[in-house]
Amino acid sequence: MTIGQRIRQLREESGMKQRELAAKLDIGEGFLSKVENDQKLLKRDDLKKLSELFNVAHSDLETLWLANKVYDLIKDENQGLDALKVAEEQAKYSKGK
Amino acid sequence: MTIGQRIRQLREESGMKQRELAAKLDIGEGFLSKVENDQKLLKRDDLKKLSELFNVAHSDLETLWLANKVYDLIKDENQGLDALKVAEEQAKYSKGK
DNA sequence: TTACCTTTGACCAAATTTGGACAAGTATAG
DNA sequence: CTATACTTGTCCAAATTTGGTCAAAGGTAA
Numbered sequence: 001m002t003i004g005q006r007i008r009q010l011r012e013e014s015g016m017k018q019r020e021l022a023a024k025l026d027i028g029e030g031f032l033s034k035v036e037n038d039q040k041l042l043k044r045d046d047l048k049k050l051s052e053l054f055n056v057a058h059s060d061l062e063t064l065w066l067a068n069k070v071y072d073l074i075k076d077e078n079q080g081l082d083a084l085k086v087a088e089e090q091a092k093y094s095k096g097k
Numbered sequence: 098m099t100i101g102q103r104i105r106q107l108r109e110e111s112g113m114k115q116r117e118l119a120a121k122l123d124i125g126e127g128f129l130s131k132v133e134n135d136q137k138l139l140k141r142d143d144l145k146k147l148s149e150l151f152n153v154a155h156s157d158l159e160t161l162w163l164a165n166k167v168y169d170l171i172k173d174e175n176q177g178l179d180a181l182k183v184a185e186e187q188a189k190y191s192k193g194k
Numbered sequence: 195t196t197a198c199c200t201t202t203g204a205c206c207a208a209a210t211t212t213g214g215a216c217a218a219g220t221a222t223a224g
Numbered sequence: 225c226t227a228t229a230c231t232t233g234t235c236c237a238a239a240t241t242t243g244g245t246c247a248a249a250g251g252t253a254a
Contacts, residue, residue: 018200019198027243028246029199031245033201034201040244062176067179067181067183070171071188073166077159080163081189083161084164086161086168087164090164091168091172094172114228114229115229115230124214124215125214125216
């Protein structure tokens with residue numbers, strides 16, 4: 001699940017229209033639409049608002065948000081998956097420092 | 098292994114000094130030093146030069162180069178590893194489209 | 195039709211990143 | 225001490241990304 005999918009899910013579960021949520025986030029509905037379709041990313045600060053609004057863990061939203069950035073980096077790459085593996089190794093390794 | 102480590106390895110195996118390789122890449126030695134220490138990234142085009150110069154697979158260098166970008170994105174993040182996993186799922190999923 | 199949602203494309207200023215240069219500092223060998 | 229090799233901090237213009245807006249277009253239900 002992507003961050004956009006998750007946001008749409010939360011919004012729909014709570015019965016809101018895009019326009020309503022957009023207003024709470026202080027953005028236009030067009031922009032929110034793009035966010036839900038993963039064509040744009042919300043800024044990080046807005047994740048806090050979302051977690052409070054929908055009462056979900058902030059860290060979960062951050063994970064999805066970050067994942068989106070990572071995926072964006074590799075989505076059109078041939079070596080994308082390999083690169084992910086390498087990065088993972090580096091992350092694991094440097095954690096034990 | 099990071100892209101910087103790999104470049105240093107290739108350079109040393111071929112007995113070059115930083116200054117020499119830097120000249121071939123048309124950059125300063127200071128910049129190359131940072132590249133080898135993963136403080137700066139070479140631009141992508143230079144990978145081609147490297148692969149020809151050292152006769153190694155271009156795709157391998159690209160994988161390491163990309164991995165560096167990915168790692169940069171998550172290295173200071175608490176949810177970094179989780180995000181990597183999520184991104185991996187997305188990559189695998191969308192490959193079968 | 196009309197009304198209401200959502201999507202999409204074009205555009206943009208502002209913020210950030212990139213890809214370096216340059217000089218000074220460090221390390222080591224002779 | 226000197227030379228050679230490498231590292232590091234500061235700075236920067238140019239390129240790219242971010243975070244949007246707005247208007248037009250698409251669906252869809254009544």
